Amino acid sequence: MLLSETDLQSIWLTLRLAGVVTLILFIVGTPVAWWLARTRSRLKGPVGAVVALPLVLPPSVLGFYLLVTMGPNGPVGQLTQALGLGVLPFTFWGLVVASVFYSLPFMVQPVQNAFEAIGNRPLEVAATLRASPLDTFFTVALPLAAPGFVTAGILTFAHTVGEFGVVLMIGGNIPGVTRVASVQIYDHVEAMEYGDAHRLAAIMLIFSFLVLLALYLWRPNQKNT
């Protein structure tokens, strides 16, 4: 089975995008999840709903608003231009920003659940053992929530790999820049190249299955104490 140069390019781009997005979401999503898990603020509901929006919104709707906001006349577009970064749509980093929003719930929700499952007690214990809140977060909360992070990382990565609508809206279809595997398959089908589409689609199918299989087989090796 041979893949064309552009097929390989689209797979590499997809993996790069999913990797960068997962990394960014570990950093951005963790504090959001911690806050949602611990807060008693009235903002918890609204913030939680906003985080969950991409789960139900058509990707084209999200893509459309991001396109408008990040476009040359949008507020974010104006800002990026003022900072000398140009406009983000139809660039790799535009895709990254859009994917971060789109995959946010896949990172935040499992991590939030993991933080909530820890409960108050281990944090209180740490405080009585002289650990400051920040110290407690890194030495108790993070290790105890580790299974949640593995789940969240896998889901986020896989979900970003499977993105299509948002990418098309915000990134278009530029080879090597924004043409990810899912878009490449679409192009093959448009061009009636069913054989090429099959090869790439089969790779995506097997990849997705293996990821989910790993997730379902994997059990955190710890019992309750």
Next chain:
Amino acid sequence: MEPINARFAIEWPGFNLTVDLELPGRGVTGLFGHSGSGKTTLLRCIAGLVRAPEGRLVFRGEIWQDANTWVPTHRRSLGYVFQEASLFPHLTVMGNLRYGQKRAPSSVGAEDRVSLDQAIALLGIDHLLTRKPDRLSGGERQRVAIARALAVSPRVLLMDEPLAALDIARKQEILPYLERLHDELAIPVLYVSHAPDEVARLADHLVVMDGGRVLASGPLKETLARLDLPTAFSEDAGVVIEAVVASHDENYHLSRLDFPGGNVVVAQRKEPVGHRLRLRVHARDVSLALERATGTSIANLLPATVVEIADADTPGHCLVRLDAGGTPLIARITRRSLDHLGVARGKAMWAQIKAVALLGD
């Protein structure tokens, strides 16, 4: 030793706590009460796990809380043992012990410092160090939790019903270790419990709480002997006596235990002469006689003076507080006997003790 002064007021829906206490800066203080009496909340306020909006806490001269000061829990020099051991599941026993120990400030004076080895030896856990918490029994876990709290070299040890989650066999496993703490540690211990026997066995000072208020605070012996407290209203009403092993009778396999105002004879003890023991005499095991009974199998007879008479838990009974040459006793007798014998304040009588519980068996 400077005392601990605690004043807290909390108003939560369905729960109030109003306390103003001075607790001794040494020995074991039992915080005793039913569930919902506020004893655990009081302990959490002292630890800084709950912030009472109007509170003042002065720990041996150091202000931990007042209108302008709030020392967070992790800066308070305390050790805390929770009802469930709450060990960190991702660390080994040694990892759990070192967690607090390596964070403890080195400013603690060398004489107050509890070394890791000492804590391990006190609780007898040296064979468990490399295990994960899920490989320990319930009793072992709680011993590790106590050692972990001690390893931070705290200036006070707070224990919230450390035995409540364990079955009787596990309790008996841990109690001797708690007694060792009592004997070997210089720091004060605040011990929350709803079990009269635990308190009677371990405490020197007793605080009785009910409905978020303090009903009594005083030395254990005197407080247990009071008839106006809920402690007197239970099956377990009784007093605690500190006694010394005076002699052994090898013929009859008996031991004589002396205390101020008299002595009792019990089944032979293994402790040597001179050893101190705590006895618990339940009110239901004490009966009264006008004269020294002769034809009786009850060996333990003490002359005593009636101090006070009060209602008991049933209308047919009453409680009589006696003074046996400086040692307080409580007898639970029927109203009928009370009238029949003409028991009245100041009357000299004989107390017949049917059974003595030795704390520490």
